[in-house]
Amino acid sequence: xxxxxxxxxxxxxxxxxxxxxxxxxxxxxxxxxxxxxxxxxxxxxxxxxxxxxxxxxxxxxxxxxxxxxxxxxxxxxxxxxxxxxxxxxxxxxxxxxxxxxxxxxxxxxxxxxxxxx
Numbered sequence: 001x002x003x004x005x006x007x008x009x010x011x012x013x014x015x016x017x018x019x020x021x022x023x024x025x026x027x028x029x030x031x032x033x034x035x036x037x038x039x040x041x042x043x044x045x046x047x048x049x050x051x052x053x054x055x056x057x058x059x060x061x062x063x064x065x066x067x068x069x070x071x072x073x074x075x076x077x078x079x080x081x082x083x084x085x086x087x088x089x090x091x092x093x094x095x096x097x098x099x100x101x102x103x104x105x106x107x108x109x110x111x112x113x114x115x116x117x
Contacts, residue, residue: 001111006083011038011047014086015117016110021069023113027062028055030095030105030116034062035086039117046071048086053093055116062090 001020004013012013015031022029031039034047054062063073071079071088079088105116 004085006081009084009086010043011035011050011086014050014084014088015039017117018066018071018088019115020110020113021065022052022062023115025027025061025065026056027058027065028116029053029090030055030093030097031099050086050088052088052090053095054090093110 001017001024001048004017015035015090019029019031031048031050032053033051034045035050037045038047052070066073066079066088066098071081072085074080074087077090079090095103097103108115
């Protein structure tokens with residue numbers, strides 16, 4: 001997957017790049033929060049971070065994958081890329097809106113990988 005132009009990338013660019021690499025390595029995630037609003041509003045809303053819910057157990061694997069694509073752990077569950085103004089955060093689910101956890105995420109195929117949002 002081609003790396004985005006980090007200097008002017010969108011939330012969607014970062015989601016597809018990070019999500020694709022994670023999915024390729026067997027880690028399923030769901031993008032939630034403000035980045036979703038930024039993507040669905042086609043940039044009318046801006047978010048400074050991307051929140052990924054981990055659907056797959058990732059003991060010891062996440063840091064290696066994120067490091068391989070240029071992201072550094074900034075403490076705990078936050079990852080930053082030195083050339084990008086957005087950061088990535090990982091959390092455990094379930095995905096929900098308020099108390100509603102019966103969320104069925106949308107899915108999108110990106111270069112052969114299924115990403116969830």
